Amino acid sequence: MSGPPDADPAWVLHVDLDQFLAAVEVLRHPELAGRPVVVGGRGDPTQRGVVAAASYPAREHGVRAGTPLRTAAKRCPDAVFLPADNPHYEEVSERVMAILRDTPGAVVEVMGWDEAFVGVRTADPEATARAIQAAVLDGTGLHCTVGIGDNLLRAKIATGFGKPAGVHRLTADTWDEVMGDRPTRALWGIGAKTAAALAERGLTTVRELGAADPEALAAELGPMLGPWYVQLGRGIGRREVSATPWVRRSRSRETTFQTDLDDWDRIRTETAALARRVADDITADGRPALRVAVKVRFVPFTTRSRSKTLPTPTTDATAFEAAALEVLDRFRRGRAVRLLGVRAEYEKP
DNA sequence: TCTGGGGTCCTAGGACCC
DNA sequence: TCTGGGGTCCTAGGACCC
Structure with a gap:
């Protein structure tokens, strides 16, 4: 599938939205502009949870993704804490991806809410990068950084050098240097x-x-x-950006409890509730689950999982829930539990 | 630092079958 | 009787990423 000899060279652009969740929150709360904003958990820094995203002013205080909310509040007492509003971020993300797909000749491979690879053929990838930045800013009010590479790995790494809101190129020629x-x-x-x-x-x-x-x-x-x-x-990696739609392999739901669970009956009840949520998800997907897995995080932080292949693939909530409880009962009881999770696995695509 | 939630892929050992 | 080799499935755990 090589083009004509004088065809423009193929480039991989990695588009990464800057401080995505925090930027989205600032968009709908303009009074927060320039302030330290921390998004994560339930937005309550006295509760268990970690930072999902921090604005640059918050990062100056050492607050970054993964920082426990309590720690973030100590490091940056002036920060505004907001709960994660995933449905809204998904919506904004969709708008960004649609803009990327509007780029002439572009193949778009979505990597997450806030990033995607864009494959283009052009003699001037920087110009394409700037055009994408302008289109995203114009369409959503969000800034992004674009890494340019001769493969996905180099484009992805290039982005790090372009933050924030810049464009940076990294190829085989400059890799070693x-x-x-x-x-x-x-x-x-x-x-x-x-x-x-x-x-x-x-x-x-x-x-x-x-x-x-x-x-x-x-x-x-x-x-x-x-x-x-x-x-x-x-610096070697895949060179072709793929627009093949992503097919999920699993569905999971998990919860960290604000207070540890001691009572096995309560642990069973919570597991059953998680299993029903997963069952709703798999029903919505319209694909039967082949396998069920249960994850238990004991106090202080030891995490164990057990799983089983279902006798028959199922979308039935009652059967799925029963299977999850059966797997749960294989754990040793008597230790306090801080997290429970239930996962369904699908057939390999 | 007292450590979320949702994913993916790889590895290794044992079971089981021919 | 004490010993093969390959293939595939199942399960648990590890590591990484956003």
């Missing part, structure tokens, strides 16, 4: 645990990882993961 000396943690797909595991093997920088032996890492870190990490170190 820009990324070579950085820690492996800077790569998309390498988290704290993997970075530590790599460091134990003497691989601390992106350059070192890229020069590592894939076979050796396969033996130590997994047959697929090991070689993939080396590819990451080299």
Whole structure:
């Protein structure tokens, strides 16, 4: 499917909305502009919960996604705390994605509420990036950053250099110069645990990882993961943006309780309620569940899961609930519980 | 720092079958 | 009788991402 010889080159643009949830809240509460805004949980910093998004003024106080709300309130007492309003964010996100799809010649692959890859053929990707920024701002009032790359990995990483509201390009030509000396943690797909595991093997920088032996890492870190990490170190990744609609593999609901649960009857009741919510979701999806899983987080924070393949795939709420309770009863009782979760798994697409 | 909620994919061991 | 090898499914856990 290569184009004519003089066709414009293919580029991957990674479009990422800046401080998305906080920006959306400021849009509908204009008096909050310029103030530290923290979105997360029920919007009550005395309750259990973490920050889903913080505005830049809040980030200056060390508040970021994942910070416990209580901690955020200590670090930034002047912050405005708001509950997460997911349905609204979904709606705004849809409008943004529609704007991206209106980009001439664009293939759009949505990655989440606030980001998407856009594949385009052009001689001037920066111009396309600026046009997208202008269209998104004009259509929604939101700012975004655009990373430009010769594959998805590099475009995604480029975005980090363009924040906020900028455009940045990262390609094979500049990879080593820009990324070579950085820690492996800077790569998309390498988290704290993997970075530590790599460091134990003497691989601390992106350059070192890229020069590592894939076979050796396969033996130590997994047959697929090991070689993939080396590819990451080299900046190699998928080049084609896919517009194929995403097909979900599972549905889940979970709750952290404000006070720990001791009573097993109550734990069963709560599990049954979660199972019914999941059953509603799978009914809405119109796909039978093949498997049910129950997750229990015990005090202080030990998390365990149990699951079973259903004798018959089902969308029936009563059967699903009964199966969830059956799985729950396989846990050891007697320890206090802070979180319960129920998940349904679908057939592989 | 006292740690949400919703997802995806990979790994490894055991069961089971031929 | 004491011993193969491959394939697939099931299950639990880990790691990562938004």
